[in-house]
Amino acid sequence: MYGQLGELEDAVMTRVWRWNRPVTVREVLGDLQRERSIAYTTVMTVMDKVHQKGWLRRELDGRAFRYSPVGTRADYAAALMRAAWARSDCPQAALVSFVAMMTPGQRTAFDEALRTIQAGGQLNGEK
Template sequence: MTRVWKWNRPVTVREVLEDLQQERTIAYTTVMTVLDNLHQKGWVRREAEGRAYRYEAVSTRAAYAAALMNDAWSQSDNPAAALVAFFGMMSEEQRQALQDAVRIVQGPETRQAPEAVEPRAAQAEQQENPGSAEGAAGR
């Protein structure tokens, strides 16, 4: 899959083979079998081109990683503990990426500046305890 994602376009067995052979010796039939297995599992789609096929990833590498993480998390008998353990393994860069991702998922309508949160919290407290703000101001 790494080689298919690398090009980000439909690739032939020959192209993947030639790329892999720069690092190690590998047989054409091995690459063909792996790509066929990936097709049967639904990870790549293929289109005939002459006597060969062109293979293309069905999803992005990021979507694949997300599916793996979701699968692992859903198998936990204690998802919260699994997340805590996972976050504990993260590097500082990974934690920053996680915070950035959460901000993106939340969207601009849920993001609040700290100054915007304070007045709402004070307003909610005042509604619960109507005399508390006056008493606090006089202290």
């Protein structure tokens, strides 16, 4: 359902997640143009593709769409990890290798996340 984002798609979603409100193609275009030369139609196409991948919802507002995120950046990272894990022929070994590669700070965050889940809680206001 949710597809992986390419470089430009990620740049668009970074803005949508950061702004955390419905946005237009023109707003995203204006912000992207601070970093690179890019056409309106390119941003429109990218936002449509991200919508098709399931990461943006859109509503018609006059003659333009307003786009909103379907999930958080954390949801996206989790979906990537879930997809990678699903492709493993030995998920347990993949998870052991993943945890072994973590930095001490990542390991601490991982341990805290497990404790939160076991307690039935939620992390930092995430859904």
